[in-house]
Amino acid sequence: MSHPAEQAAVLTVRAVLFDMDGTLVDSTAVVEQVWTEFAERHGLDIEEILRTSHGVQAGDTVRRFAPAGADLAALTAELGEMERTRTDGVIALPGATALLAALPDEAIALVTSADRILADVRMRAAGLAMPTTAVTAEAVTRGKPDPEGYLKAAALLGAGPADVVVFEDAPAGIAAARAAGMRTVVVGDAGGELEPGMWRIRDYSAVTVTAVKDDDGGHLISLAI
Incomplete structure (x- = not known):
């Protein structure tokens, strides 16, 4: 029997935050x-x-x-x-390119433990567009598993933690997202057991997106995972 958190779901949020390595980029x-x-x-x-x-x-x-x-x-x-200086074999996870293109840029952010130079190198090597909002290593005083980066990204996008979903793959990043009070989608098979408010996907091949403007000029985003 599957864990309830592993069942398919539709998540409605105002902002979507992504880790990079292992989440958007296979490095x-x-x-x-x-x-x-x-x-x-x-x-x-x-x-x-x-x-x-x-x-x-x-x-x-x-x-x-x-x-x-x-x-x-x-x-x-x-x-x-x-x-x-190493980019051989760096590729996007299946479906990542289409998912980023389907999401409103003003409602997404990259939150990575890499510095900005490395983040640019790997996103470019994988053929992925860098979101306008990116919280890299230089932008925080405490790295993952501290929630600082995710909380900062949500604030930059004008969204509260309850209105955010995080895509993560590593235990440290998952712990950061959970400490920030955000729903979390685990990408791949790492990260340990799922808890309430967590889901797991293999990659983005089956993820679909609907995004509409709300009356305040923000976005309501529905992600079917």
């Missing part, structure tokens, strides 16, 4: 390649890094695993440069 191969090279270069535990780093700001992962006394800023900058 798993390049992420694992970069982290493996970085870990080997600096003698770090690659298995533990890959287990815990997904959805988390790179600087937070470097801070957690770097040897005592290491130059954290230099290591983070080194990792960032490696990430920005």
Whole structure:
């Protein structure tokens, strides 16, 4: 028997927030390649890094695993440069291009643990349009799993948490969305057990959208998932 939260649903919201890596963009191969090279270069535990780093700001992962006394800023900058120059195999998840095109730009935002340069690189490599509103690593003081990024994006779009849905794939991002009080659609099979107010999709192939203007000039968006 399926969990009730796994059943198909129609979500009506005023804003839609997306994580990037693993949610809109499949960058798993390049992420694992970069982290493996970085870990080997600096003698770090690659298995533990890959287990815990997904959805988390790179600087937070470097801070957690770097040897005592290491130059954290230099290591983070080194990792960032490696990430920005690797785009082989970066592709959009099925249906992501059509979904973004169907949604009103003024009602969507990207909320990613990547910095703005890396976000631009990966979205462009995947052939996806960057939403006008994007909350990247530089825009927050606390990265995921803290809810700051999602709360900031909702505020920029003029929507309260109860009127927002978040698409996420990683445990840290899911925790951030849930802490922000937002309904959450888990993309893929990560993220653990679903709770009330959560749904799961494989990708966006079967997601449909209806968006209409309301009397206040905003949007009412219905997502069939």
